[in-house]
Amino acid sequence: MKMTGDLNLVKKINKSIVLELLQKQSPISRASLAKLTGLTKATVSTLVAELMEENLLYEIGTGESSGGRKPVMLVFRQDAGYAIGVDLGVNYIHAVLTDLKGEIIHEVRRGLKGGASQETVLRELKGCLRTLIAAAPESPYGIVGIGVGVPGITDHQGSVLFAPNLGWRNVPLQRLLEEEFRMPVTIDNEANAGAVGEREFGAGRGVSNLIYISIGIGIGTGIILKNELYRGTSGYSGEMGHISIQADGKPCRCGNIGCWELYASENALLEEASSLLPEDRKELEELVKLAEAGSPEATALFERAGYYLGVGITNIINIFNPELIIIGNRFAHAERFLGAAVRRVIDTRSLPYHREKLRLEFAGLGSRSCVAGASSFAVSRFFADRRISVDYSV
Ligand SMILES: [Zn+2]
Structure with missing residues (x-):
């Protein structure tokens, strides 16, 4: 990042902010995006061109006009990729495949016997993930990530430090799943995932x-x-x-x-x-x-x-x-x-x-709050990874 003396004169522009707006409010025009983000129309146009190049949005006809020329509307390509959200319960596993807008494409539920060993739970979890991966339609990005909500305390490295009802201590769940599936994995507490799921969709x-x-x-x-x-x-x-x-x-x-x-x-x-x-x-x-x-x-x-x-x-x-x-x-x-x-x-x-x-x-969302939130963690991470910083002086 270029530093230009006074930090107030430098603004970081994130493509992910534009992407998130598109995800929530598309179809939307370039002018509305500029208005909502506070970015200049020129900057928005550049970011939009990049996102189109990356297969994450497309243009459709024209929207409402307040007079003059009708604007071209931008639509978020929600099937450009898919995400997996998992609710790892104490006596069940519930997992969904969603598109990038959080719509559920496929769903798996498996019961777990109370007191199942860590090995058994992991085996069942991996089985659910494989089923969902196989169910994903063809898309430019494939599966962009996996989010898992667990009933316990997790750390920033995605380890489950303590899950008393599951009987787990210090399980490096993120690392285990990333090694196996070779894609980004986000681990969080299941109630955090549920809160985000309800906030976003419920x-x-x-x-x-x-x-x-x-x-x-x-x-x-x-x-x-x-x-x-x-x-x-x-x-x-x-x-x-x-x-x-x-x-x-x-x-x-x-x-x-x-x-x-x-x-x-x-x-x-x-x-x-x-x-x-x-x-x-x-x-x-x-x-x-x-x-x-x-x-x-x-x-x-x-x-x-x-x-x-x-x-x-x-x-x-x-x-x-x-x-x-x-x-x-x-x-x-x-x-x-x-x-x-x-x-x-x-x-x-x-x-x-x-x-x-x-x-x-x-x-x-009934019993789907956690899976919805977990999948949205995976999508947010995918968006954040597309983050670029553009510096400009006001
Ligand atoms: Zn207690």
Whole structure:
């Protein structure tokens, strides 16, 4: 980069910014791109020409005109490549192949036996990835990358440092997958991926401050503040499943006592439901069926889980003053049985100023929040890799 004395006179122009706008708002004209990015029309034209050369956009007819000559519209070529998004659950693997706009082309779900070894999980994961790679249509860029959401703490090198419910410690997942598949791999916490998925494509579209709560075997949260994922100093933010809601409660695998996820997760709910469900079908889906059939015991258990969920969510509301709380992952489909209890607690226990503008919703993408976000991590990385810097003086 050329330095021209006063840094204020230097602007970095990223082709990726133009690309992202095209991805979200195409068809769009060169003039609108210039207006939205603040770049000159000449600069936009140069970047557009490069992107056309690279097969990432094409021109179509003409758009609306405010008088004079009708502008040519630019369309993002969403099938120029594909991305893979994976939700690596504790008892399942869910993976999708999407185009560059996040539309799902193919989907794979596999169940995992609880307590499966790391070797087994990795073998199943690689199997899912191979299936999706084989399902990708021909395209100029092929598969641009893989994003994986994992239920645990990850670092910047894409290693899973600690995933207590999976029983993993220090697994260099990114390196293992990049060596095997020879393409960029992004690893992140599954709740972070879910938050981004909902923000981009689901209930959180257009919302600046939101907290996504992923409830499965455990509880994780993804925090979006001022339109950006908040990762904390080392990338470890959002472990709210391990805030204590019972100061002298049950011991947790994390070392703390009375953690939220011991009272409000799928695991906690199924533990309580133990006597209601047959030995070989201790699953959330079975409990939902019972509640749907009108079982008062099942309904009461959902209300109890909803109560504890509300207690934790109240803390989150009071800390972050968010505009939106999204309940996602395995509990996304249980709104009918959880919603009222959660709202009752929030309405009576959160600070009144904080709940004034607050909305609570269940995931708009249902069980697909994490895969959508994971795939968008892969696409964003592909865009970022096309980044160029142009310096010019104002
Ligand atoms: Zn804990």
